Amino acid sequence: MFKRISIFLYGLTSYAIFLATFLCLIAFVGNFPLLPASLDGVPRLLPLEALGIDILLLAMFAVQHSLMARPAFKRWWTRWVPVEAERSTYVLFSSLALLLLMVFWQPVGGVFWSAEHPLIRGLLYAVFASGWLLVLYSTFLINHFDLFGLRQVWLQLLGRPYRPLPFKTPGAYRIVRHPLYVGWFIAFWATPDMTMTHALFALLMTTYILSAIQLEERDLQVMHPEYADYRREVPMLAPRFGRSDKSLRNDETAA
Numbered sequence: 001m002f003k004r005i006s007i008f009l010y011g012l013t014s015y016a017i018f019l020a021t022f023l024c025l026i027a028f029v030g031n032f033p034l035l036p037a038s039l040d041g042v043p044r045l046l047p048l049e050a051l052g053i054d055i056l057l058l059a060m061f062a063v064q065h066s067l068m069a070r071p072a073f074k075r076w077w078t079r080w081v082p083v084e085a086e087r088s089t090y091v092l093f094s095s096l097a098l099l100l101l102m103v104f105w106q107p108v109g110g111v112f113w114s115a116e117h118p119l120i121r122g123l124l125y126a127v128f129a130s131g132w133l134l135v136l137y138s139t140f141l142i143n144h145f146d147l148f149g150l151r152q153v154w155l156q157l158l159g160r161p162y163r164p165l166p167f168k169t170p171g172a173y174r175i176v177r178h179p180l181y182v183g184w185f186i187a188f189w190a191t192p193d194m195t196m197t198h199a200l201f202a203l204l205m206t207t208y209i210l211s212a213i214q215l216e217e218r219d220l221q222v223m224h225p226e227y228a229d230y231r232r233e234v235p236m237l238a239p240r241f242g243r244s245d246k247s248l249r250n251d252e253t254a255a
């Protein structure tokens with residue numbers, strides 16, 4: 001019983017750290033003066049030095065986030081980490097990698113454009129907020145509590161076996177295959193002040209997410225044979241309206 005309670009508390013702590021990191025990331029990317037660190041600021045290093053550090057920080061996050069998500073890695077490290085705490089540990093490491101990125105991020109200096117009209121600024125902030133909300137909404141569509149390890153630690157506390165969730169395509173997943181990543185793109189690119197630093201962060205994150213999608217989809221096709229059809233019928237990121245499933249099937253028959 002002691003082990004079960006400890007794993008449950010570990011899962012809760014890891015989730016609390018994730019939530020705090022998520023809120024910090026909103027303030028960091030939006031440059032809201034709530035934290036000691038923000039995406040933009042006065043450069044402290046030479047541009048090339050700052051660029052090198054930022055690329056290194058993002059590469060560290062990318063390697064951690066993608067490597068630890070691979071089924072082979074999970075099989076390997078659950079020899080040491082209790083399988084019920086595997087997802088919570090992944091969430092914890094991802095949060096720590098993001099916190100590290102925020103703390104050591106270096107502004108590079110320079111501005112591409114800055115909106116001055118309050119209406120345009122307000123509009124861009126609204127788009128920015130919609131990106132974060134889309135991220136959060138998408139997590140609830142596929143199961144927020146499973147995605148962040150809470151379901152796993154709760155079931156083990158009750159002594160019930162964990163059953164992986166089935167593949168599903170509710171709500172926004174019927175329009176695009178990766179609504180959560182679309183949310184990230186919106187949150188990272190929508191800003192009233194597009195500085196060089198902001199563009200660099202958005203570009204690096206975009207590049208990483210586009211490559212992470214390839215790995216995620218490879219695993220999804222292995223785990224869920226129906227993913228191949230889903231992949232054919234639903235666009236990856238850009239919604240395509242007006243093409244019904246029926247027309248897609250007709251295209252395939254004609255081909």
Ligand SMILES: C[S@@+](CC[C@H](N)C(=O)[O-])C[C@H]1O[C@@H](n2cnc3c(N)ncnc32)[C@H](O)[C@@H]1O
Binds near residue numbers: 138142166167169220
């Ligand atoms: C961070 S979420 C991102 C989900 C999706 N790529 C998106 O952008 O909305 C990654 C996890 O979601 C799972 N996943 C992706 N698509 C899914 C779906 N349609 N149904 C259930 N799980 C899904 C993957 O297996 C992975 O564990």
